[in-house]
Amino acid sequence: MHTSDTVVGIIGGSGLYQMDAIHDLEEIHIATPFGEPSDAFLRGRMGDTTVVFLPRHGRGHRVSPSELNFRANIWGMKKLGVSRILSVSAVGSLKEEIVPGDFVIVDQFIDRTRHRVDTFYTGGVVAHVMFADPFCPNLREALVAAAGSTGVKVHDGGTYVNMEGPQFSTRAESKLYRSWGADVIGMTNLQEAKLAREAEICYATIAMATDYDCWHEGHDAVTVEQVVATMHANVDHARDVLMKAVPAVTSAPTCGCQSALAHAIMTDPTTIPDEARDRLGLLIDKYV
Ligand SMILES: CSC[C@H]1O[C@H](OP(=O)(O)O)[C@H](O)[C@@H]1O
Ligand SMILES: Nc1ncnc2[nH]cnc12
Numbered sequence: 001m002h003t004s005d006t007v008v009g010i011i012g013g014s015g016l017y018q019m020d021a022i023h024d025l026e027e028i029h030i031a032t033p034f035g036e037p038s039d040a041f042l043r044g045r046m047g048d049t050t051v052v053f054l055p056r057h058g059r060g061h062r063v064s065p066s067e068l069n070f071r072a073n074i075w076g077m078k079k080l081g082v083s084r085i086l087s088v089s090a091v092g093s094l095k096e097e098i099v100p101g102d103f104v105i106v107d108q109f110i111d112r113t114r115h116r117v118d119t120f121y122t123g124g125v126v127a128h129v130m131f132a133d134p135f136c137p138n139l140r141e142a143l144v145a146a147a148g149s150t151g152v153k154v155h156d157g158g159t160y161v162n163m164e165g166p167q168f169s170t171r172a173e174s175k176l177y178r179s180w181g182a183d184v185i186g187m188t189n190l191q192e193a194k195l196a197r198e199a200e201i202c203y204a205t206i207a208m209a210t211d212y213d214c215w216h217e218g219h220d221a222v223t224v225e226q227v228v229a230t231m232h233a234n235v236d237h238a239r240d241v242l243m244k245a246v247p248a249v250t251s252a253p254t255c256g257c258q259s260a261l262a263h264a265i266m267t268d269p270t271t272i273p274d275e276a277r278d279r280l281g282l283l284i285d286k287y288v
Contacts, residue, residue: 009082015231065187092213139204146244158183162190
């Protein structure tokens, strides 16, 4: 049996804390230079592909969006050899035609966060990666195809507003985001995507619409109860999409995500402090 060298990471969001389709599981605790990840990483096999699963908020949903240690989560994935990450997230819909239960394979972001650390490159190393297209085109294509074959309504592209939270939006904010043309709203994906790009890991998301946020006059304002109920009703579809997408993302990448740092580091290598080399070596050693 052919075994792929590509290790695929899966980050599960609200309602997706485990995946029974992953076999031969081992639980791996990783200490990172950036502190504690959300939980132990679960490494196993899906068919002939090695996958590493991490529940974004930890098992038991213990870590709030603003408290997520995105750097530790992405660094841990890199340490385990992950080169492509598929993420699953619950989102509110900002458009009539994105009905709760639909999947959106988002392709853009608007940043409305205020309390987040979103770069690895501080303390003596400066890097500016490209982020005009924040999601990996190869992974997006695989997710659109996989989602299409499950019978769920899938929207190819959409702008994800990343709000701070943990409170949901006010009606005025929700209407403002609609006037900007945004499609969905959530609290977690932007920093993950930025850090994955900085770590040269491909990243894409299955955003599952769970509610109409609070702008829709015909629907009650979003509640956790509503998000959880829609997620539970649809989480098996998300698992199906992942099972179909994982083998499809093991071929050689044609995107530029895995060389994103090649021309991004501004710092003269001779000035990089030893401490920064130790902290960032996993990410920058091949360039400096
Ligand atoms: C439970 S509603 C709000 C919560 O759900 C989303 O989480 P995730 O992206 O991890 O699925 C949203 O971003 C909030 O964190
Ligand atoms: N309406 C909403 N706002 C922010 N995050 C969400 N996650 C699911 N629904 C959401």
